[in-house]
Amino acid sequence: MNLVDKVKKNTILILIITIILLFIILKDDFSNIVLSIQTMDKKYIILAIFFYILSLSLKGFSNYLIINEKKKISILEAIKHNVIVQFFNGITPFATGGQPMEIYMITEHRIPALKAANQTIQSFIFYQCALVICGFLAVSYNAFFSIFPKVKILQSLVLLGFIVNIAVMAFLILISISKTTTKKITLFIVKVLKKFKIRINEKTIIQKIEDYHQGFQEIKKRKGLTIVGIGLNIASLLCLYIIPYFIAKGIPSINQLNIMASLAASAYVYILSAFVPIPGSSGGMEYGFTQFFGNFIPAKTISAVLIVWRFITYYLGIILGALLFNIEKKEIK
Numbered sequence: 001m002n003l004v005d006k007v008k009k010n011t012i013l014i015l016i017i018t019i020i021l022l023f024i025i026l027k028d029d030f031s032n033i034v035l036s037i038q039t040m041d042k043k044y045i046i047l048a049i050f051f052y053i054l055s056l057s058l059k060g061f062s063n064y065l066i067i068n069e070k071k072k073i074s075i076l077e078a079i080k081h082n083v084i085v086q087f088f089n090g091i092t093p094f095a096t097g098g099q100p101m102e103i104y105m106i107t108e109h110r111i112p113a114l115k116a117a118n119q120t121i122q123s124f125i126f127y128q129c130a131l132v133i134c135g136f137l138a139v140s141y142n143a144f145f146s147i148f149p150k151v152k153i154l155q156s157l158v159l160l161g162f163i164v165n166i167a168v169m170a171f172l173i174l175i176s177i178s179k180t181t182t183k184k185i186t187l188f189i190v191k192v193l194k195k196f197k198i199r200i201n202e203k204t205i206i207q208k209i210e211d212y213h214q215g216f217q218e219i220k221k222r223k224g225l226t227i228v229g230i231g232l233n234i235a236s237l238l239c240l241y242i243i244p245y246f247i248a249k250g251i252p253s254i255n256q257l258n259i260m261a262s263l264a265a266s267a268y269v270y271i272l273s274a275f276v277p278i279p280g281s282s283g284g285m286e287y288g289f290t291q292f293f294g295n296f297i298p299a300k301t302i303s304a305v306l307i308v309w310r311f312i313t314y315y316l317g318i319i320l321g322a323l324l325f326n327i328e329k330k331e332i333k
Contacts, residue, residue, distance in 0.1 A: 010091035010279055014318075017282045025286070025303050036304035040250035045308065048246040052312050055239035056082055062126060062232035063102075065225055066119050072109040080324050081105045087321025090314060091279050099124065114214075121215030125172060126226070130233035131270075132169050134241070135162045138267035147261055147295065154272065154291050161271040175209055176216035182209055240313065241266035244289075247308050248297060254305070257296035265292040280314050 026033055060079030067073055081102060088097035099120055106116035139162055142148055175182045183206060190200050219226050245262035248254040269288040276284030289306050297305055 014091060014279050014282070017278065017280075018315075021282060021286060022307075025307065029300070029303065032300065033303045033307070036251060036301050037308060040247070040304070040308070041252075042250070044246045044250035045312075048243045048308075048312050049316070051239045051243055051246065052316065055236045056086065056317070058232050058236040058239065059127075062229045062236070063119075063123050065232075066122050066126075066229060067106065067111070072111060073106070077109070083317070084321045084325045086317035087325055090318040090321070093279055117211055118215045118218055121212055122219055122229070125212075125215060125219065126229040126233045128165070128169055128172065129230045130237055132162075132165050133230075133234060134237050134267050135165060135271050138264040138271075141260065141264045142268075147264060148268070148292060149295070154268075154288065158268045158271050161274050164274070165271065172212060172216075175212045176220075179209055179213040182213075237267075237270075238263060241270075243313060244293060244305065244309050247305050247312075251301050251305070254297055254301060257293070261296055265296070268292050280318075285314070286310065 057079050060082035061075060063082060064073065064075045064078035067078065084105065085098035085102050088101045089095035091097060102120050102123075103113065103116045106119060107113050111119075139159065148154075171182070174185075186205055186209065187202065190202055190205065194200065241263045242259060243262075244266060245257060245259050248257045248262075269285060269292055272288040273281035273284045276282070278284070286306060289309065290302055293305070294302055
């Protein structure tokens with residue numbers, strides 16, 4: 001199956017999932033939800049869209065600094081690439097489609113494939129560090145202020161997700177310290193999994209370890225870039241996490257959601273969604289949003305906020321990414 005066929009297949013899947021989710025959300029109170037969306041203060045919706053675009057731009061700027069090829073790629077091109085990545089992340093399970101496309105787009109600027117792969121790995125490492133830091137701050141904030149008293153089970157799942165992210169970060173650090181030790185541990189785990197009839201491509205995993213080790217060697221040479229890159233990724237996540245606050249501000253009856261609660265609740269939602277093996281984490285994102293933000297947003301208006309939030313933070317990225325991808329293809333031809 002070629003790339004075009006995969007895109008079409010995944011796009012159809014997303015449309016089906018979207019229709020089902022919209023039916024579930026709208027079926028009990030269609031008229032009131034539509035009315036709430038129509039009467040939202042549009043300036044706050046514009047602010048929410050602005051922060052989404054800012055989030056993408058900050059991540060794109062981080063990627064531009066990593067590539068550091070001023071004659072081959074501009075800041076605007078790096079940002080455009082990041083928007084296109086949103087499209088491929090959005091239509092693939094666990095957002096696995098973005099990284100290969102990012103490598104491909106970088107190589108189209110006459111940058112060697114190995115260097116492009118290393119740059120993409122560095123970008124992922126910076127993002128993973130930022131995600132863990134934001135998750136730690138959110139979990140700590142809730143531990144002190146107990147802002148999610150109604151969702152004990154989900155808190156446990158989020159804590160598990162946070163631990164998994166820390167484990168990923170620890171594994172990446174181990175790769176940076178000793179790829180030999182990492183390979184031995186990995187091969188042992190593969191051997192155990194094979195006893196349970198789980199098929200795993202050992203060569204692919206070993207190659208990934210080699211790639212990540214090389215990526216870390218590049219990071220060690222550019223310590224200043226590491227600090228700036230992680231900082232930009234944290235800023236990008238905070239811009240994404242604050243979006244529900246502005247959407248809620250557009251409805252006068254919502255007055256309990258403050259900025260800190262929005263940041264913490266969003267961090268929880270995104271950590272929780274990592275477990276959902278469906279493009280865009282559909283279903284899990286919506287459920288997590290209603291459960292965590294339901295502590296601050298009345299039941300009669302949360303569906304309206306959810307629909308607008310999901311459109312801005314997911315579907316808008318897919319739409320913009322698809323449009324820019326088509327432009328990119330024409331430029332390459």
